[in-house]
Amino acid sequence: MSGGEETDTxxxxxxxxxxxxxxxxxxxxxxxxxxxxxxxxxxxGLRMITFSALTVIGDNPGLSQAQLAAALSVExxxxxAVTEELTTRGLISRDRVPxxxxxxxxxxxxxxxxxxxxxxxxxxxxxxxxxxxxxxAELESLRAMLGKIESTGTERS
Amino acid sequence: MSGGEETDTxxxxxxxxxxxxxxxxxxxxxxxxxxxxxxxxxxxGLRMITFSALTVIGDNPGLSQAQLAAALSVExxxxxAVTEELTTRGLISRDRVPxxxxxxxxxxxxxxxxxxxxxxxxxxxxxxxxxxxxxxAELESLRAMLGKIESTGTERS
DNA sequence: TTATGATAGATACAAGGCATAACGATTATA
DNA sequence: TATAATCGTTATGCCTTGTATCTATCATAA
Numbered sequence: 001m002s003g004g005e006e007t008d009t010x011x012x013x014x015x016x017x018x019x020x021x022x023x024x025x026x027x028x029x030x031x032x033x034x035x036x037x038x039x040x041x042x043x044x045g046l047r048m049i050t051f052s053a054l055t056v057i058g059d060n061p062g063l064s065q066a067q068l069a070a071a072l073s074v075e076x077x078x079x080x081a082v083t084e085e086l087t088t089r090g091l092i093s094r095d096r097v098p099x100x101x102x103x104x105x106x107x108x109x110x111x112x113x114x115x116x117x118x119x120x121x122x123x124x125x126x127x128x129x130x131x132x133x134x135x136x137a138e139l140e141s142l143r144a145m146l147g148k149i150e151s152t153g154t155e156r157s
Numbered sequence: 158m159s160g161g162e163e164t165d166t167x168x169x170x171x172x173x174x175x176x177x178x179x180x181x182x183x184x185x186x187x188x189x190x191x192x193x194x195x196x197x198x199x200x201x202g203l204r205m206i207t208f209s210a211l212t213v214i215g216d217n218p219g220l221s222q223a224q225l226a227a228a229l230s231v232e233x234x235x236x237x238a239v240t241e242e243l244t245t246r247g248l249i250s251r252d253r254v255p256x257x258x259x260x261x262x263x264x265x266x267x268x269x270x271x272x273x274x275x276x277x278x279x280x281x282x283x284x285x286x287x288x289x290x291x292x293x294a295e296l297e298s299l300r301a302m303l304g305k306i307e308s309t310g311t312e313r314s
Numbered sequence: 315t316t317a318t319g320a321t322a323g324a325t326a327c328a329a330g331g332c333a334t335a336a337c338g339a340t341t342a343t344a
Numbered sequence: 345t346a347t348a349a350t351c352g353t354t355a356t357g358c359c360t361t362g363t364a365t366c367t368a369t370c371a372t373a374a
Contacts, residue, residue, distance in 0.1 A: 022296065
């Protein structure tokens with residue numbers, strides 16, 4: 001009776017059984033990165049979605065909300081509150097387009113560009129710290145592999 | 158007036174500006190993996206949380222709900238509905254522990270072990286397909302790098 | 315033994331993220 | 345001109361996860 005290796009809490013409970021799944025490891029890493037990112041953006045009054053929106057608007061001035069939604073891979077209704085918040089805070093401008101009066105042209109204001117610059121630097125700095133254990137070559141291959149996984153999955157959906 | 162490179166939608170809108178952030182790439186990859194995983198588990202009546210719970214219970218028979226919560230990195234209240242669902246479906250047993258009548262000892266039933274075996278194989282098969290563009294060595298280094306990121310982040314929190 | 319604090323599980327509740335359905339205004343197409 | 349499609353919007357719901365709080369049980373100390 002004394003040879004029971006699987007008896008209750010004699011051994012410490014672990015998540016070893018889930019480790020073989022890459023998805024599990026990726027989720028854990030994502031949790032860590034997300035927590036760090038949220039903590040980094042919070043002092044600037046930004047969330048992930050608002051930071052992402054500012055970044056894409058800055059890189060594509062004059063785009064519409066529908067285009068922004070497509071670039072961020074979220075549905076259009078979810079951006080309404082985001083653009084409203086950014087507009088209210090004076091970070092972006094929302095101008096009617098004469099040629100198509102259905103859409104708004106989104107652009108960063110001066111204040112928005114300034115905040116985005118601040119936030120970008122903060123995020124870059126935090127990422128560097130978080131990935132300091134990895135070499136630049138490792139980071140590059142990591143990015144490449146994640147990109148491959150992403151395209152493999154999206155191609156066949 | 159015709160030299161405007163940043164005029165509206167002349168260029169296609171992209172998310173290129175977010176690509177330098179590793180966190181962004183990781184989130185996109187996670188979205189892909191999660192969607193695939195959910196689609197894989199759905200025919201078996203499982204979600205990520207129930208599959209993870211079954212896996213950890215199978216590897217640690219007799220553990221308590223609190224231990225399960227710790228292994229899965231979720232708060233205790235979130236597991237109440239999970240264990241209730243699994244119990245109702247006859248996939249796990251929840252026995253009172255005589256030495257500590259506050260806790261339950263969780264174990265897989267025969268049906269639970271059978272379903273877990275099915276699900277594990279299905280998930281492994283789907284992961285192999287999703288990562289088919291990567292070599293075994295690449296997958297190994299990917300797992301290692303994700304692990305490093307995870308421990309770097311959790312150590313200092 | 316009794317009083318006090320800690321723990322397990324459960325309940326209620328809230329917040330965030332994201333999706334779908336449907337609507338008015340506008341534009342495109344037949 | 346009639347019909348379909350698109351943009352931004354509103355309402356709504358689901359899923360996941362967290363916090364606060366409660367009861368029952370156990371551990372510890374006076």
